[in-house]
Amino acid sequence: MRLSNRSKAPVYNFINTLLLMTLAGGVLVFLLEEYRFNVxxxxxYLFLIVPVLLLLLFFLRGRQIFEYDSDGEAINFKNRNIIPFLSKPLHDEFPKYKLVKYEIVNLPFIKRLYVTVSSKNNGTTMLKYEISFLTKKEINDLRLSLSKVVKANNQNKD
Structure with missing residues (x-):
């Protein structure tokens, strides 16, 4: 199964640009208010605080683009930001039989996917992906696909 929200990148770029323009406009209005009108x-200060909070909320939700591919014998995860220099993109690929379990944490503004993978050295490794920008349907599809893989792995162990 393949899952990607890469096609929504222009929407996220537009939102980012809109928030930056709102911040610039807020700074301009604040300066005019402080030094010219003083009404x-x-x-x-709300002209500064509100745009900064909105921009922080947008970026604290995590990386915007998430791609998942479980076709074939491997599982492939990609998670990146629309602005390349803000955070390092994540890219993990491993065989399906190494997937031990997964957990989706759903908080009010933040959604995370924790994947536990078996490894030779440590026993298990936990990988973390930000899926805040996925829709409910995409998250349910992801959950269904990962559940199938975990179930198949548990049956093969027995």
Whole structure:
């Protein structure tokens, strides 16, 4: 099964640009308010605080682009940011038989996928991916595909 939200990258770029323009406009309005008009008083700081909070919320949700491929004998995960220099992209590929378990953590604004993979050295390794920008249907499809792989692995062990 293949799952990707790469086609939504232009939407995320638009949102990022809109938030940056809102921040620039907020700084401009704040400076005009402070040094020219001085009508609002302390409320003028909201022109700075609100855009910064929205921008932080957008980037703290994690990497925007998530790709998953379980066709064939390997599982392939890719997780990257729309702005390449903000964070290092993740790319992991391993055989299906090494998948031990997975867990999807669903918090109000943040969704994470934790995958446990068996390894020779440590016994198991936990891999973390940010899936906050996936829809509910995409998350359910991902859950279904990973469950099939884990179930098949458990049957092969017995």
């Amino acid at each position: 609002l008083g302390k409320e003028s």
